Amino acid sequence: MSGTKGKHFLPVLAVFFFLMTGGAKELSTPGKAGPCINERPFREAAMESFLVSEDEISRYPFPVFPYPAVPAPSLLPDTDPLVIPLKRAGRLYLIEAVIDGVSGNLVFDTGARDLLLNRTYFRKHVTSGSVSSKGITGDVGSVELITAGKVEFAGMVFDKLTAEVTDLAHIENRRGVKILGLVGFSLLKKFEILFDPVNGQLTLFRTDAVGRRNNGVLPPFKADHLQKLTGNGHVVFLKGSIAGRSLNFCFDTAAETNVISSASHKTVLATIAVTRRASLKGAGTGASEVLFGKMNDFSLGTRKIENMETVVTSLFALEEVYNTSLDGVLGFSFFRNGEICVNFVTKEAGFRFVKGGEE
Numbered sequence: 258m259s260g261t262k263g264k265h266f267l268p269v270l271a272v273f274f275f276l277m278t279g280g281a282k283e284l285s286t287p288g289k290a291g292p293c294i295n296e297r298p299f300r301e302a303a304m305e306s307f308l309v310s311e312d313e314i315s316r317y318p319f320p321v322f323p324y325p326a327v328p329a330p331s332l333l334p335d336t337d338p339l340v341i342p343l344k345r346a347g348r349l350y351l352i353e354a355v356i357d358g359v360s361g362n363l364v365f366d367t368g369a370r371d372l373l374l375n376r377t378y379f380r381k382h383v384t385s386g387s388v389s390s391k392g393i394t395g396d397v398g399s400v401e402l403i404t405a406g407k408v409e410f411a412g413m414v415f416d417k418l419t420a421e422v423t424d425l426a427h428i429e430n431r432r433g434v435k436i437l438g439l440v441g442f443s444l445l446k447k448f449e450i451l452f453d454p455v456n457g458q459l460t461l462f463r464t465d466a467v468g469r470r471n472n473g474v475l476p477p478f479k480a481d482h483l484q485k486l487t488g489n490g491h492v493v494f495l496k497g498s499i500a501g502r503s504l505n506f507c508f509d510t511a512a513e514t515n516v517i518s519s520a521s522h523k524t525v526l527a528t529i530a531v532t533r534r535a536s537l538k539g540a541g542t543g544a545s546e547v548l549f550g551k552m553n554d555f556s557l558g559t560r561k562i563e564n565m566e567t568v569v570t571s572l573f574a575l576e577e578v579y580n581t582s583l584d585g586v587l588g589f590s591f592f593r594n595g596e597i598c599v600n601f602v603t604k605e606a607g608f609r610f611v612k613g614g615e616e
Contacts, residue, residue: 328415328416328417328418329447330413330414330415331414331415331416332412332413332414333412333413334411334412334413336412337462337463337471338451338460338461338462338463338470338475339411339412339413339448339460339461340458340459340460340461341410341411341458341459341460341461342457342458343365343454343457343458343459344362344457345457346362346432346433346434347431347432347513348513348588348589349364349365349428349432349511349513350364350365350454350457350510351363351364351365351434351436352365352410352411352440352459353410354408354409354410354437354440355407355408355409355410356374356378356379356405356407356408356409356437356438357379357382357405357406357407358407359378359379359437360435361378361435361436361437362434362435362436362437363410363436363437363438363439363440364428364436364438364439364440364511365440365441365452365459365510365511366439366440366441366509366510366511367441367442367452367492367493367508367509367510367511368441368492368507368508368509368510368511368512368586369439369440369441369443369511370441370443370491370492371418371419371420371421371441371443371491372405372408372418372419372420372421372438372439372440372443372444373420373421373422373423373425373438373439373440374403374405374420374421374422374423374425374437374438375422375423375424375425375426375429375436375437375438376401376422376423376424376425377424377425377426377429378437379403379405379420379422380422382403382404382405382422383403383404384401384402384403384422385402385403385404385419386401386402387400387401387402400421400422400423401421401422401423402419402420402421402422403419403420403422404417404418404419404420405417405418405419405420408444410440411461415444418444420438425438425439439511441491441492442491442492442493442599442601443491445461446601447464448461448462448463448464449461449462449464449468449470449478449598449599449600449602450462450598450599450600451478451596451597451598452510452592452596452597452598452599453596454510454589454592454593454596455593455595455596455611462475464600464602466602467602467603468600468602468603478598478607478609479609480598480607480608480609481558481560481595481607481608481609481610482557482558482559482560482607482608482610483605483606483607483608484496484558484605484606485604485605485606486599486601486604486605486606487505492507492508492579493507493508493599493606494506494507494508494579494581495507495508495557495587495606497555497556497557497585497587498555498556499517499521499525499528499552499554499555499556500522500524500525500527500528500554501524502522502524502525504521504525504584504585505581505582505583505584505585506583506584506585506586506587507575507579507583507585507586507587508587508592508597508606509586509587509588510588510589510592511588512586512587512588512589513588513589514566514567514568514588514589514590515552515565515566515567515568515585515586515587515588515590515591516567516568516569516570516572516585516586516588517529517552517567517568517569517584517585518569518570518571518572518583518584518585519548519569519570519571519572520571520572520573521584521585525584526569528552528553528554529548529550529551529552529553529567529569530550530551530553531548531549531550531569532549532550532551533548533549533550534546534547534548534549535547535548535549546570547568547569547570548568548569548570549566549567549568549569550567550569551564551565551566551567552564552565552566552567552590553565555591557608558608560608560610562591562594565590565591566590567590572584572585572586594610594611595608595609595610595611596608596609596611
């Protein structure tokens with residue numbers, strides 16, 4: 258085992274366990290101690306009080322040492338496009354996979370940089386280093402690095418992938434499914450990627466050197482809204498607006514609700530209809546307060562999307578991870594409204610909205 262070590266953060270946003278702990282608790286009003294998100298008077302003074310435990314699904318390291326480039330698949334089906342069925346476990350989307358002979362499911366997590374595996378099934382692999390990690394509320398230990406000999410899903414085979422290994426048993430226990438790990442866009446960047454959560458499928462289109470589907474033979478995605486991608490190329494950042502302000506969001510398919518930064522401008526926070534507050538107890542020693550409510554003034558381009566479930570909390574740790582200013586996270590409450598098509602060659606993300614969605 259090598260002695261490679263480093264510091265990184267594990268963002269913890271995607272899943273929360275809600276546990277009732279006692280009587281009602283009033284949200285503070287202006288001029289009194291405590292946080293106040295909406296400066297207008299609340300219709301109901303009493304709010305439910307919860308103790309919340311972090312469920313660290315959107316947790317992946319950004320180590321200080323570089324990763325090797327992700328290799329192209331050693332085996333790729335002739336089918337074009339390649340359609341990958343997505344299974345649902347609550348608000349999570351799963352891809353059936355086999356990793357080094359172990360069958361199970363990968364959570365489709367676009368907030369993940371690379372491949373994160375469950376220590377339960379890969380604890381016997383030789384580690385090549387470790388890095389200390391942090392969650393929202395403090396230190397949560399270390400994550401080991403291994404080499405996965407063979408990763409197979411949807412007929413594709415990837416050989417010798419560097420992966421992080423950590424404990425994901427809490428996801429299995431909550432959802433009652435076998436979770437091998439998390440996978441994001443990194444293994445799929447050579448394709449144009451169409452995520453259709455309403456119909457439960459991921460469609461991969463081969464592209465040419467300029468990003469056209471099958472050298473222009475297949476028609477392009479017809480988007481209701483199109484915008485350029487920004488960021489580090491591993492995670493998708495999107496521009497949306499609230500209260501007329503342009504905001505920077507991370508698009509995260511493993512986030513079971515949206516998130517707004519508690520450091521947002523007061524005009525943004527004033528649009529959030531807060532319904533309850535909670536103490537977020539993490540894997541570290543600290544705790545922080547989060548607020549739950551509805552986002553009612555969000556727009557993507559000219560499209561306004563209302564009544565989206567939202568958590569209000571600090572995003573400082575995520576900003577450290579992504580090395581960018583971050584105003585929020587767009588999760589299930591957002592992407593259930595339609596399809597998103599991501600092309601890393603043209604550096605574009607397109608959206609096609611549908612009526613309704615699924616809970």
